[in-house]
Amino acid sequence: MSTATQTAERHTARQGYDGDLRVAVLGVGMMGQDHARRLAQLTKGARLVAVSDVDAARTDAVAAEFGVRAVHDPVAAITDDEVDAVVIATPGFTHEDLVLEALEAGKPTLCEKPLTTSPETSRKVVEAEHALGRRLVQVGFMRRFDAEYEQLRGVIAAGELGRPLFLHCAHRNATTPPNFSSEMLILDSVVHEVDVVRYLLGEEITAITVLTPGRTSAAPEGLQDPQFVLMETAGGTLVDVEIFVNTTFGYEVRTELVAERGSATIGLGVGLVQRSAAGWGGGIAADFKERFGAAYDTEFQRWVDAVRGGAGVDGPGVWDGYAAAAVCAAGVESLRTGRRVEVDLGPRP
Numbered sequence: 001m002s003t004a005t006q007t008a009e010r011h012t013a014r015q016g017y018d019g020d021l022r023v024a025v026l027g028v029g030m031m032g033q034d035h036a037r038r039l040a041q042l043t044k045g046a047r048l049v050a051v052s053d054v055d056a057a058r059t060d061a062v063a064a065e066f067g068v069r070a071v072h073d074p075v076a077a078i079t080d081d082e083v084d085a086v087v088i089a090t091p092g093f094t095h096e097d098l099v100l101e102a103l104e105a106g107k108p109t110l111c112e113k114p115l116t117t118s119p120e121t122s123r124k125v126v127e128a129e130h131a132l133g134r135r136l137v138q139v140g141f142m143r144r145f146d147a148e149y150e151q152l153r154g155v156i157a158a159g160e161l162g163r164p165l166f167l168h169c170a171h172r173n174a175t176t177p178p179n180f181s182s183e184m185l186i187l188d189s190v191v192h193e194v195d196v197v198r199y200l201l202g203e204e205i206t207a208i209t210v211l212t213p214g215r216t217s218a219a220p221e222g223l224q225d226p227q228f229v230l231m232e233t234a235g236g237t238l239v240d241v242e243i244f245v246n247t248t249f250g251y252e253v254r255t256e257l258v259a260e261r262g263s264a265t266i267g268l269g270v271g272l273v274q275r276s277a278a279g280w281g282g283g284i285a286a287d288f289k290e291r292f293g294a295a296y297d298t299e300f301q302r303w304v305d306a307v308r309g310g311a312g313v314d315g316p317g318v319w320d321g322y323a324a325a326a327v328c329a330a331g332v333e334s335l336r337t338g339r340r341v342e343v344d345l346g347p348r349p
């Protein structure tokens with residue numbers, strides 16, 4: 001029997017955790033460092049015990065900062081007997097391998113979005129978890145833990161406003177990191193709207209069309225920014241998303257529901273008339289760490305509580321990660337062809 005299989009069996013047998021959950025963070029760039037600090041200083045019932053990054057100097061520096069072990073091989077951190085659970089905060093293209101390693105080792109995992117970068121690889125993860133027979137992987141769609149999104153979901157579920165007709169979404173970032181491609185506006189950014197639409201409406205997205213307006217002069221050479229995305233849902237709601245990632249002035253994530261008998265808007269602040277570099281009365285968040293800080297905190301606390309209690313996951317799982325990957329892949333196809341692309345998720349295991 002392989003060591004990984006033995007470890008998996010040990011962890012499968014375990015129903016809960018008596019002491020603190022010992023967590024390793026893999027990938028300690030911008031998000032990984034933020035999550036390491038969250039686990040080390042804020043999340044109750046969890047203890048940051050190790051960090052791991054392919055950049056050895058970065059691993060050592062972050063480990064020293066938090067007084068935890070530096071493990072230079074990320075797979076060794078996953079299979080380590082002193083590690084109960086892992087947080088994956090490496091770039092999206094590395095997620096497939098690391099999540100499959102974590103499943104093989106039977107380690108509960110909180111994987112930053114996207115689950116993987118294609119529907120085929122996400123399906124592989126869905127099937128690997130299904131074969132294991134229990135939920136072990138949660139996907140870092142943190143907006144589900146944001147109080148305003150929860151409130152909007154409640155408004156829709158209560159049904160007082162009637163059937164949802166439209167969701168108008170705006171997703172704006174101040175700037176993009178180097179090497180951010182036109183496809184990444186869909187795969188890395190709109191993936192959040194794909195997930196919250198499924199979360200808010202409780203139904204699947206059946207088609208997507210991506211339109212390309214004139215580029216902002218602030219976009220780096222070759223980047224198609226902004227883009228306008230139209231999604232259709234199984235229940236007949238139309239969703240539009242303005243994705244604009246080089247606004248230069250700040251971070252805005254806004255959603256307006258228009259239903260049969262009223263509308264409800266989140267992410268607006270109060271009394272907004274105009275937003276610009278000069279700001280407005282209430283101020284504008286600089287980035288996602290500021291806008292969604294409380295949501296990340298809640299996401300981590302609920303994940304740790306679920307793992308310690310034996311449930312493994314409390315929030316979006318591998319199927320949600322797969323659905324998002326499938327819609328985004330169709331979106332990238334639409335971006336390339338200019339055509340509407342239908343989405344078929346196939347059977348759910």
Ligand SMILES: NC(=O)c1ccc[n+]([C@@H]2O[C@H](COP(=O)([O-])OP(=O)(O)OC[C@H]3O[C@@H](n4cnc5c(N)ncnc54)[C@H](O)[C@@H]3O)[C@@H](O)[C@H]2O)c1
Nearest residue numbers: 027028029030031032053054055074089090092094112113
């Ligand atoms: N939920 C959110 O709001 C949010 C916000 C930002 C980023 N993210 C996601 O977080 C993840 C990380 O993004 P980031 O902005 O922190 O990136 P980053 O480039 O700042 O950091 C990534 C780190 O991973 C390391 N790395 C690369 N390959 C590795 C591997 N195989 N094993 C171990 N380490 C490896 C890199 O050396 C780097 O230190 C991405 O999936 C991104 O989409 C989510």
Ligand SMILES: O[C@H]1[C@H](O)[C@@H](O)[C@H](O)[C@@H](O)[C@H]1O
Nearest residue numbers: 113173188189190192245288
């Ligand atoms: O990786 C980031 C992150 O997911 C943010 O929440 C989103 O606003 C950005 O567009 C994306 O690039």
